[in-house]
Amino acid sequence: YPKEGSNLCCKKCQPGYRLKEHCSENKETVCEPCKPNTYLESWNYAHNCLPCKKCNPRKNLKEIRTCTSTQNAVCVCKENTFCTMGYNAPECASCQPYRACGPGHGVSVQGKVCCSHCLNAHPALRCL
Structure with a gap:
């Protein structure tokens, strides 16, 4: 990525890592792993990792994919319920019986x- 205010081209951080320090003429980009319960899915130069989604059982949700440093959790409706908000197959934000x-x-x-x-x-x- 082009470093703002210079003519340097810095390396991005790999998925699961965030930018700790921009590159300089003397050193490469410094990246560090996302902390627990946070993630980044793609190559980036983000200063912060994103918070993991929580599958709230009070909204009749269950987790079918656990959040890792490189992917967010996936929440779907529990059995005998249907999606009432935020449907994006197969994901849902809230379900009703x-x-x-x-x-x-x-x-x-x-x-x-x-x-x-x-x-x-x-x-x-x-x-x-």
């Missing part, structure tokens, strides 16, 4: 909490 429809009603839209009366059913309606 499926709602059971009462007798004589069925789920009208898969993955939603909508229940419809079975007398007005269309072929896709799942009635109890």
Whole structure:
């Protein structure tokens, strides 16, 4: 990367490392590893590593990939829940449990909490 205010071209830090010191005419770039619970996924000259994502069980999330120094955690919905916020397949930021429809009603839209009366059913309606 071009060092600002000079005509030097410095080496970037590898994934999992952050910039500690810019290069100079006499030395190469100095990088140091990201601290625990932080990461950087790509070659960089960032001064700070990014904080790892936490998969909050109160938001019905579970972790399917643990955060390492080179990749963030991946959170998905727990079983019998659906994504209500921040969906980016397969990731999600918050999930809600499926709602059971009462007798004589069925789920009208898969993955939603909508229940419809079975007398007005269309072929896709799942009635109890």
